[in-house]
Amino acid sequence: MKCNIQVVICECCVSKPALLDIPALQKIASEAGNVTSVIIADAVCDGENLSGVMKEAREKEVDRAIVLACHKRDVDPSLFKAYARAGVPANLIEIVNLREEVVLPGAAEPERAQAKAEAKLNAAVARVRMLEPLEKDTEEMRTRNIVIIGAGVAGQAAAEVAARSGAHTIMIEKTGKSLKSPGVLMPHTTVIDGKGYGGNFTLRIKAGEKVEDLDCAAVIVATGGGWATLKGPLAKACKDAIPLFKLHEKLESDTTPAGPVVIVDTPDPSGKNVKVQDFAWEESLETAARLKKAKPDTDVWIVFQEMRAFGLSELAYKEAAELGVRFVRYDKPAPPKIDPKEPTKLTVKDSAQAEVISINFGTLVFASIPANADNARIADALRIPMSPEGGVRRGSMQRWPVSTPRPGVFVCGSALFPKSRAVAEAEGTAAGELAAEFVKKGEIEFGGIIAKVEQEKCSACLTCVRTCPYEAPFIGEAGKIEIKAQLCQGCGMCAGICPSKAIELLNYTDDQLGTEARTLLGGDF
């Protein structure tokens, strides 16, 4: 194939402050092999003055380009679009960051900066000469369905928002509770398995007794928390403890039991995995204060490890204390105990006063909820990671919030870890918005800079299969590794680790990188 390189020098990036010998750079570029066009233009990085550049690109039948400018991230997308129209695919455009790597740090030493700029230009020419055009493929989304797993606060908010944005929602709920959300509602349904990738998932669901496959484009995990029962030694001694929401219900219906009430912060204080759960505090404090207001004579105790009354719940903490709710803080090594012989007496070492307190209680309430036991199955079906506490793990903050490491899968509410109602609702809304945005695209784009296997060299050792975070490599029909292009994110880990050197990352092959490195090292700097 032909190889006509255009070199564009962005004036705003390389000549402010005036440091580099631009005519010299121009000369080097025009004398380099395969370079058929050299242009200096102002503010190319901002997407301005592109018409002249593109006119020459068409005239000289340019098929690859080097742009001496600033960081690739700061270059305006319109530059890439214009080149695409002129027949130069994005991967054949090399952006050389002269601004941040040469001009700004080199202000004190113009000669060194000039040498570095020349070396970088030569290396870029050497590299660009070797590049092959890579096209991106697209695949139509088979459906525009958004599946929402869980019809709690977060799930319902997500469904409502996604439906309003025009998406088709399918709500899957494990229990038979009455559902009011828009779209298709599937009570008594669970997800048992799944395959595919963002845009084209196929979930295997069990609706009642029937197992069926469900196609969808995006998934929102809103499984919420699990149902708690008391665990460990406390459970053996006390049989009729109730969770916090039951106490709340009793308060609503005015059937609160007589006698002192003790609220413990976790269902298993002596357990190894004690969960200090944030949500419980707001609710515990408000419920305790309400109980005290309704029945001022009832003794109310809150037994806790760490009082996480975040933000404005601090005010509820203060109110509860003023109403006479009594607080006892224990340390993890000395959890509260109940002697089975006296099942209504709780003894706990108050670490603030360093003394042991005995409380004769009428009702024992535990305030926290554990992670949902279904999370493991759902995370496995969607191939998303879990946190050590049994919640679904969110992706890095740098991607968007409520995202998971897997495109097209979103997570909100207590599926991560216990959340308050307001936060769960906000997260559900955000997840609904982002999922609707995702399916609106209608197609998924893949390919381009991805891994490629040279099958003759592959010994099917499975190292890449174990290494890939995205499950892209698999053993194909020939008994050798193949790469599922839709799953490959182009990270290059498989290429780096392959013991037979059978995998290369397109656009960053050993040859291309090696040539670039050799040219750089030959430069005078």
Add this chain to the structure above:
Amino acid sequence: MTAAKALVDKGANVVLVEKSESLGGMARGLTCKGLAECRNCGVCFAIDRANDMMRDANAEVLLISEVVSIEKEDGGFRVKIKTSPRYVTDDCTGCGKCVEVCPVEGKAVFPPTGSGQPRIHRIDRTKCLHFKRGACDKCASVCPTKAIDYEDRATNVTRKVSSVVYATGIEAIDAKDVSRLGGGRLEDVVSSVDAERILNDKGRLVRPSDGKAPKRVAMLQCVGSRSVRAGVEYCSKFCCKYGTKIAQMMLDTDPEINLDFYFMDLRTLYEPQDEFKAWAKGKKTVKLIRSMPAAVSRRDDGKLLVKVAGETDLEIHENEYDLVILSVGMRPKGADTELAKALGITADAYGFAQATDALRDSGVFLAGAVSEPMDIEETAIKAIATASKVASGKEAAR
């Protein structure tokens, strides 16, 4: 910014009015807390959104600008915005040469706060000699891009909008407010934000007084918040997360430091298993002390004395330190201004803007920590939710 970004993604046109010279809010002054691995502080998220905003064609960003007046008009608002002069044009590359040559003590030309975007500098008219005496033009002569423009004038623009998102944010409770603990009074008592700045500038923690690395450091949580005396009875929510990350960063850069971490309750967000406690337990040099110091004083040899009740006994101890860090809380900003009143925003006793249905129906939405304490991640999530409400409100109006 997240709300603005979510709205332009939905095809809306957004006018972003920012009082200061750059985008990024409180997060501008903060930096990445991860040395070896991501600690999920969310600062990069804020800076990335600032970049998005600067480059989005559907977003008009007005910096150093203030809303002069807002009037209701045919189902929307007519907003008058005044943009103050910056005296530096968009040609500024942020090289900083002007700052070097500025003869004014304390400098009259500044870069944007922290990692705020864009990096264009700004001249303070009240300090600059050019305006005071009409004589100096050192910055203009040294500027490689001729970006200094002494003739810059304030501009007024009017925009018609259908909804207003009010996100004026928070400010740190000034550590000087707590002079009992030495804030603003003793040189080696710094706020947590100052400590982060020192860590970034010097690569390790040093004492402001003599530039030496401290051996013993005390970190005090809940300074200025959870305090009846300061009038801030709520918990600022993010300072435990922030303080613990600073502590980890400090020990990562300088393992020699002996750290005493004083706190009331450890309310680390998103750490269901109390990872910080586990981390502290694994370090011999870190001690967690559940007690609030009463006073900090300076001994003649420069050591700081922290007066504190013992955790288990009720004795009063005086512990010696080289450096004391105050982890300061926050208070809401801008919820009780004339502008807020004109929009119908009411503030509670602590100054937090109150979200009411009437406010939402009138087309005014709240975003960020001006409505209640929250960290960057929660702010971002709630901002997307707010944007969703704004967009659906507009559809209903149509």
